[in-house]
Every structure is written in C-alpha cells, then in structure tokens.
Amino acid sequence: MNNKHKVIATTLLLTACITASCISELKAQELKTKKEELVLDIQVRPRAEVRNGVFTPILENTNPATFVTQRSRLGVTYNDKKFTTRVNLQMLNVWGSEPQVQRNATNVGLYEAWGELHLSRSSSLRLGRQVFSYDDERILGALDWNQAGRKHDAGLFIFEKSRFKLDVGAAFNQNNEMVATTTYNDSASQPYKSMQFVWAKYKVSEEWAFSALLMNLYMQHRKDFSLANMQTMGINAFYTKNKISATGSF
Structure with missing residues (x-):
C-alpha cells in the first residue's frame, strides 16, 4: 500500500469514527429527552x-x-x-x-390538579384533585357521561408490579378554612366528610383477572351533625379470550 492509499484509508477511518461518535451522542441526547x-x-x-x-x-x-x-x-x-x-x-x-x-x-x-412522586419503579404517591376510575366504574368512576364529570381532593398510593396492582386512597373534606370544629356540610360539596378505600387487581393468566374494592365513607348529617360510616365491598372477575370477553361482579 503506497502513501496515497494510506492517507485515503486513514481519512475514511477517521470519518467513520467521527460519524459513530456523533450518532452515539445523538442517541444519548434522545434518551435524556425521553426522560x-x-x-x-x-x-x-x-x-x-x-x-x-x-x-x-x-x-x-x-x-x-x-x-x-x-x-x-x-x-x-x-x-x-x-x-x-x-x-x-x-x-x-x-x-x-x-x-x-x-x-x-x-x-x-x-x-x-395533582402531583405524583415516584417512590420507586413500582410505587408512587399522588396528592391533589384527581379522578378515581376502577373496573366498571359502578362505585368509583369518572362519571364521564355527565358534562361536569367527577373528581376527588385526595391522596393516593399506587403500587404496580408484574401482574399485581394496588391503590390505597384517602380524603378529608372541609367547606372552608375553619377557626374551630370540623363540621362539614355536604349539600354543595363532596358527598362525604372523609373517605378511605383499597383497590387491588391480580391478573391470574392471559384470560383471567380478579379485582377487589373495599371503601369506607365517613359522613356527617346536616341536621344534628351526627356521624355515620358506610362500607362498600365488592369483587370483580374478568375473562378475555380472542374476541370473547365477560365480566362478573359480587
């Protein structure tokens, strides 16, 4: 190989190295942007x-x-x-x-209006005004058929790993910034004074999945301000295969 060929080979090698370096830098920038x-x-x-x-x-x-x-x-x-x-x-x-x-x-x-802090790859904590929508939305849903929709001022712990999902939510409502007492009038506000719920879902196989909901509503009567709790519990089953799907609830 004469000197002319060596110069050409060296130039091509440098060009290839510079091109590869530029491509790797672009990919790194894309990854940073995607975060x-x-x-x-x-x-x-x-x-x-x-x-x-x-x-x-x-x-x-x-x-x-x-x-x-x-x-x-x-x-x-x-x-x-x-x-x-x-x-x-x-x-x-x-x-x-x-x-x-x-x-x-x-x-x-x-x-x-909410903020969510990612605690780990599988868990996070969300605080603020948010929508709770689970399963067939019979108990907790967005109420999207209504123009106003439905939302909650609450905190929500979210856990999801592999085939298992778990949400734990809690809310505490007041009409205004109070000086004393925590009396709550639900006539023009949320229909409960406080709420706690646990929702879990497990995908058993590609066809079968099961979910469960446990919810407690803490309400205050408008006349005598007495307090009462109401619990709701339910289980849902989901089956999907090809174009066939079925659900059942209890």
Whole structure:
C-alpha cells in the first residue's frame, strides 16, 4: 500500500469514527429527552339534549326543554423520572347563556390538579384533585357521561408490579378554612366528610383477572351533625379470550 492509499484509508477511518461518535451522542441526547415529557390534551364536547320528562314526569301541556351544553377541557401533564404533575382546566356552559360581550368571570373550574412522586419503579404517591376510575366504574368512576364529570381532593398510593396492582386512597373534606370544629356540610360539596378505600387487581393468566374494592365513607348529617360510616365491598372477575370477553361482579 503506497502513501496515497494510506492517507485515503486513514481519512475514511477517521470519518467513520467521527460519524459513530456523533450518532452515539445523538442517541444519548434522545434518551435524556425521553426522560422528560410534556403532554397537552384538549377536549371540546358539545351535547344537544331534548328533555321530555327527565327526572320527573313532564306536566300536561308543557313543551319539552331543548338546549346544547358544552364541556371544554385543557390539560397539561409533565413527566420526568421522579415526578409527574397534571393540571386540567374545565369550563361548562349552555350555548347562549353568556352575552357576546363578556363582563363577568366565566365558569372555569379546576377539574384536575395533582402531583405524583415516584417512590420507586413500582410505587408512587399522588396528592391533589384527581379522578378515581376502577373496573366498571359502578362505585368509583369518572362519571364521564355527565358534562361536569367527577373528581376527588385526595391522596393516593399506587403500587404496580408484574401482574399485581394496588391503590390505597384517602380524603378529608372541609367547606372552608375553619377557626374551630370540623363540621362539614355536604349539600354543595363532596358527598362525604372523609373517605378511605383499597383497590387491588391480580391478573391470574392471559384470560383471567380478579379485582377487589373495599371503601369506607365517613359522613356527617346536616341536621344534628351526627356521624355515620358506610362500607362498600365488592369483587370483580374478568375473562378475555380472542374476541370473547365477560365480566362478573359480587
């Protein structure tokens, strides 16, 4: 090999090394970027309704009610290796209920606002306003058919490993910042003073899975302010194979 060929070979080798180094640096940057994620989601859901005897039978010679409601949501979720946070703004309105020139504040509410600390690869702790949605949502669900939805101000411990999932939640509600006592009026707030629940699910096989829910509601009566507890327990079974799926609950 003459000197000319050696120079060409050396140049090609250096070029290959530099290219490989650049590719590895780009991949490293991609991995660093993937550890942090910002997700923006938007929902606009108008719904037309004709009510001809909803809730109670309509009176004779009374016309049905017709209107359009709209739910608008703007959500932002931030994820990194140790922390996740989400804020979801919601506005509910009836078409035509507001003037063209807006003078007052609109009915914008905070549907979700929570922070989640990742304790380990399999466990985390979430605090704030959040949605609880489990299984068929008969007991705890998002109530998504309702334009306002359902949310809770609570804490939630989350554990998930292999085929097993476990959620433990708790909430304590007050109407305002109190100076004394913890009397709670649920007429225009959450329907309970405090709540505790445990939900677990285990996937036995590719076809079978079972879940269980244990929930306690601690409520205060409006008249005499006496306290009462209500417990709910249930088990769900899930079967899925090919295009066949079945569920059962007790």
